[in-house]
Amino acid sequence: MDKPKKSALIQKDGVSISEITNKNSIENLKNKRKSEMDPNELVDSILNKDITALSRAITLIESKNPKHLKAANTILKGCLPHANKSVRIGITGIPGVGKSSFIETFGNHLTKLGKRVAVLAIDPSSSVSRGSILGDKTRMEDLVKNDNAYIRPSASGDSLGGVARKTRETITLCEAAGFNIIIIETVGVGQSETTVHSMVDFFLLLKLAGAGDELQGIKRGIIEMADLIAINKADGDNLKAAKLAKTEFTRALHLYPKKSSNWNPKVTVCSATENTGIDKIWSMVLDYVEITTKNAYFIKKRNEQNKYWLLQTIETQLKFYFFNQPKIKKELKNQLQLIENNKTTPFAAADYLLNL
Amino acid sequence: MDKPKKSALIQKDGVSISEITNKNSIENLKNKRKSEMDPNELVDSILNKDITALSRAITLIESKNPKHLKAANTILKGCLPHANKSVRIGITGIPGVGKSSFIETFGNHLTKLGKRVAVLAIDPSSSVSRGSILGDKTRMEDLVKNDNAYIRPSASGDSLGGVARKTRETITLCEAAGFNIIIIETVGVGQSETTVHSMVDFFLLLKLAGAGDELQGIKRGIIEMADLIAINKADGDNLKAAKLAKTEFTRALHLYPKKSSNWNPKVTVCSATENTGIDKIWSMVLDYVEITTKNAYFIKKRNEQNKYWLLQTIETQLKFYFFNQPKIKKELKNQLQLIENNKTTPFAAADYLLNL
Numbered sequence: 001m002d003k004p005k006k007s008a009l010i011q012k013d014g015v016s017i018s019e020i021t022n023k024n025s026i027e028n029l030k031n032k033r034k035s036e037m038d039p040n041e042l043v044d045s046i047l048n049k050d051i052t053a054l055s056r057a058i059t060l061i062e063s064k065n066p067k068h069l070k071a072a073n074t075i076l077k078g079c080l081p082h083a084n085k086s087v088r089i090g091i092t093g094i095p096g097v098g099k100s101s102f103i104e105t106f107g108n109h110l111t112k113l114g115k116r117v118a119v120l121a122i123d124p125s126s127s128v129s130r131g132s133i134l135g136d137k138t139r140m141e142d143l144v145k146n147d148n149a150y151i152r153p154s155a156s157g158d159s160l161g162g163v164a165r166k167t168r169e170t171i172t173l174c175e176a177a178g179f180n181i182i183i184i185e186t187v188g189v190g191q192s193e194t195t196v197h198s199m200v201d202f203f204l205l206l207k208l209a210g211a212g213d214e215l216q217g218i219k220r221g222i223i224e225m226a227d228l229i230a231i232n233k234a235d236g237d238n239l240k241a242a243k244l245a246k247t248e249f250t251r252a253l254h255l256y257p258k259k260s261s262n263w264n265p266k267v268t269v270c271s272a273t274e275n276t277g278i279d280k281i282w283s284m285v286l287d288y289v290e291i292t293t294k295n296a297y298f299i300k301k302r303n304e305q306n307k308y309w310l311l312q313t314i315e316t317q318l319k320f321y322f323f324n325q326p327k328i329k330k331e332l333k334n335q336l337q338l339i340e341n342n343k344t345t346p347f348a349a350a351d352y353l354l355n356l
Numbered sequence: 357m358d359k360p361k362k363s364a365l366i367q368k369d370g371v372s373i374s375e376i377t378n379k380n381s382i383e384n385l386k387n388k389r390k391s392e393m394d395p396n397e398l399v400d401s402i403l404n405k406d407i408t409a410l411s412r413a414i415t416l417i418e419s420k421n422p423k424h425l426k427a428a429n430t431i432l433k434g435c436l437p438h439a440n441k442s443v444r445i446g447i448t449g450i451p452g453v454g455k456s457s458f459i460e461t462f463g464n465h466l467t468k469l470g471k472r473v474a475v476l477a478i479d480p481s482s483s484v485s486r487g488s489i490l491g492d493k494t495r496m497e498d499l500v501k502n503d504n505a506y507i508r509p510s511a512s513g514d515s516l517g518g519v520a521r522k523t524r525e526t527i528t529l530c531e532a533a534g535f536n537i538i539i540i541e542t543v544g545v546g547q548s549e550t551t552v553h554s555m556v557d558f559f560l561l562l563k564l565a566g567a568g569d570e571l572q573g574i575k576r577g578i579i580e581m582a583d584l585i586a587i588n589k590a591d592g593d594n595l596k597a598a599k600l601a602k603t604e605f606t607r608a609l610h611l612y613p614k615k616s617s618n619w620n621p622k623v624t625v626c627s628a629t630e631n632t633g634i635d636k637i638w639s640m641v642l643d644y645v646e647i648t649t650k651n652a653y654f655i656k657k658r659n660e661q662n663k664y665w666l667l668q669t670i671e672t673q674l675k676f677y678f679f680n681q682p683k684i685k686k687e688l689k690n691q692l693q694l695i696e697n698n699k700t701t702p703f704a705a706a707d708y709l710l711n712l
Contacts, residue, residue, distance in 0.1 A: 313706035339662045350669035
């Protein structure tokens with residue numbers, strides 16, 4: 001009975017728990033102990049590039065617990081003067097286009113150049129399903145172990161607006177922690193591209209050769225937003241088709257009006273798995289930054305984005321306050337009924353509700 | 357000296373001032389005399405299909421003069437119980453696709469079937485330039501003389517929202533005046549399609565063969581909205597290309613998800629100038645009405661549209677009230693400056709302004 005059981009399953013020797021997991025466990029314990037940590041101390045740690053402090057601060061910002069709000073605001077305020085010194089790159093493309101492997105290769109390329117890279121995500125599905133496109137960090141095996149990279153799964157929230165706010169504030173913290181390249185990933189469907197576009201400097205659209213726009217589920221508006229279209233998986237048998245797609249997209253882009261950035265959107269091919277064309281993409285980003293810094297578009301765009309977020313937040317809140325008043329809730333129902341019965345018009349009903 | 361001068365210009369005999377102009381002049385005089393007319397009397401006249409009364413009422417609704425507001429509301433209230441008995445058709449397509457000649461042929465076809473047709477327009481440019489796509493009635497020479505048709509140039513306004521409200525209320529008046537087909541025309545660019553789509557039952561997109569989507573300036577979203585795509589100018593040498601385009605669009609439409617109306621969007625060819633395919637388009641509209649009336653989508657959609665307009669109006673007004681407060685105007689400027697100097701975030705600034 002004391003004899004060790006023989007198992008049919010082969011157990012390999014020497015597979016220890018990965019370093020990452022160990023590190024994380026230790027950090028988690030530390031975090032628990034430091035749970036009453038002063039927000040100002042957290043700011044100092046963030047400025048000293050302490051990743052644990054950064055993660056804890058982001059958690060506070062993402063928290064739905066109202067008692068974390070004050071600490072979150074203190075941290076943000078402390079980080080703000082040290083933020084903004086980065087290039088923010090939005091990356092989109094349909095599932096299957098190879099976003100994760102692209103970010104893995106691109107991110108490692110950048111850290112080799114001495115950059116520090118933070119990867120965030122906006123996931124429209126996360127507000128509903130609590131899923132997260134970056135939840136599975138294992139898809140970026142190398143980058144996750146890279147000391148100069150920081151990967152944060154997408155925030156969850158009740159609305160895309162809420163998720164966006166949290167992501168936007170997370171950018172500030174990452175920048176204060178010395179990350180000078182911020183990558184924001186999203187899935188190429190729905191409203192989330194507009195959201196990402198409104199918080200990045202450079203917008204990169206990943207595409208596949210061969211599949212039509214309809215099949216790729218990409219809306220025309222997204223092509224208009226792109227500063228660079230990269231045809232990914234341009235390797236092996238795919239290379240020829242990718243080059244053809246490049247020609248087609250280049251021609252298509254000519255039909256769009258010139259951008260106010262004075263930057264002509266580019267089209268290129270790359271292969272994340274074979275690490276080809278990645279350096280070229282980075283040099284295009286650098287070109288963009290140079291041109292738009294010279295013509296002051298870079299800073300102008302950031303200011304416009306800030307204004308957009310200010311107005312957007314106000315709008316959302318105004319609506320929220322208005323429609324959550326019990327009197328309005330009740331009368332809205334009545335008015336809708338009156339409209340249905342042809343007793344009033346939508347406009348008269350709106351006037352009535354606003355006058356309440 | 358009394359001898360009549362001989363002119364080098366040939367003056368044709370028998371060209372009298374057109375009947376329309378005469379009629380209009382008389383009506384205009386009448387209108388001036390009746391300028392203090394009671395709104396309830398106007399309603400009675402509208403219900404008696406008095407076109408002059410209808411025009412005067414629409415002018416009151418379009419008026420920016422606040423003292424016309426009460427009369428306009430009284431008229432609307434009087435007309436509402438008699439409205440809604442119509443098929444509302446939105447028609448869009450880029451300039452040059454032949455919208456005017458299509459509406460001319462289509463409208464005359466409908467009046468021959470005993471229908472009464474009102475043609476309105478939403479023109480995104482009118483809010484800026486005060487121009488009007490239907491301003492030039494001469495482009496619909498026959499329809500304008502047709503007693504069972506009523507053509508109203510697009511309303512002008514400070515915003516698309518304002519123009520939309522006026523057009524929407526004009527629909528109510530036209531329906532009360534016994535027009536059972538309401539056609540709303542718009543140019544296939546920008547936001548105006550969404551606006552038109554949100555006030556019609558059936559959305560018809562006119563296209564040309566040969567030109568790509570990019571060249572036609574048509575956004576993907578518009579194709580998604582269409583219940584019917586008609587390739588116009590399918591005549592002469594163009595016929596073959598039009599039929600080919602029909603096949604292509606039919607295939608493309610299959611890629612879109614099924615509509616909640618249970619209606620499969622159709623593609624057809626037509627020639628407004630040769631009056632071919634026009635009867636088929638009308639029978640497709642009838643099919644649509646039959647199917648969606650049976651499955652109750654028709655009424656459901658109208659209710660949803662009403663709700664949309666109610667909420668839309670409230671949102672616009674809330675923002676207007678908020679941002680026009682002198683205190684907010686001043687503080688908004690300050691906060692934007694603070695954001696630019698990294699002293700606050702857009703979100704903190706929004707919270708601050710909302711708390712004022």
